[in-house]
Amino acid sequence: MKTYLQECITGNPTCATSGSGLADAKEMSRYLAAAGIAALPCLLLATMFFGARVWAMFVTAALAGIAVEISFSKARGRTIHGGGSFVFAAWLALLLPPAVPLWMVALGAAFGALFGKEVFGGTGYQLFNPVYVAKAALLFSFPQIVNNNYFGSMFGMAPVHGWYTGSLVIFLAGIPMLFVRKHNAHIWGSIFFSATITSILLLRTGSFPYDSILQLMTADGFLIGTCILACDPATTPRSKKAIWMYGILIGLLAVLLRAFSNFSEAMISAVLLGNLFAPVFDALANLKSPPQEKGTILP
Secondary structure, eight states: OHHHHHHHHHOOTTSOOTTSSSOOHHHHHHHHHHHHHHHHHHHHHHHHHHTTHHHHHHHHHHHHHHHHHHHHHHHHTSSOOOOOHHHHHHHHHHTSOTTSOHHHHHHHHHHHHHHHTGGGTSTTTOSSOHHHHHHHHHHHHOHHHHHTTOOOOTGGGSOHHHHHHHHHHHHHHTTTHHHHOTHHHHHHHHHHHHHHHHHHHHHHHTOOSSSSHHHHHTSTTHHHHHHTGGGOTTSSOSSHHHHHHHHHHHHHHHHHHHHSSSOSOHHHHHHHHHHHHHHHHHHHHTTTSOOOOTTOOOO
């Protein structure tokens, strides 16, 4: 039980190997530990606004994710090959509105664990971030809720001062991400840079959907996507040049999709598309690189 709880929080220590071209076990564990620590003050702040229901949502999401992992381990006839359930559940709870029915939380978490992680082999092997897979499934499965503007992130439902306070806490809580993996600083920088340049251009055309660039970056889960979920090492490119392509694409899409569509939470699609193109960016970045020895990872 102790070993399994550790895996739920920091990932399975055998989720990947350093020679696989995927995130290795230590890298994934560091990411999950930092993301879990970052989630705690955000959950506490959300509790101040919305009460104990925040924790009910977190527990529901965690149990649903764990149930999927256990089911897959039994079907495969092997030990748990997943992990990070509590961490992913915490951020899913923060990306959902406080009044969302708990059965919906469970459904989204189970879908995210199933199609975001387990079908690819578990934590460390996923193609897409499971938190965004979970929320995207709910967004597209229940359009009547979305049309009623009911599905914004938790801090988006808070009063104005709560909205900005929540954004500040997310940003400060995410700072450890910059130290657990060197590429995370490049991800932050490229997303912020791309989003800022795109916003400035749209401001000149009158198509920018916000009053200021600051408002963009504190709305629609932008900071959760940038500072936490876009940094998942299992779903990001492996080389520095590819990381910049990845971040620039996310920042660009996060602004354009919000400006020219009715989709208020464009960061979800932006990060998922960034995840999809991550292998392509690695291939493009390494076209002129010398051949690598088998079993090595590009820097």
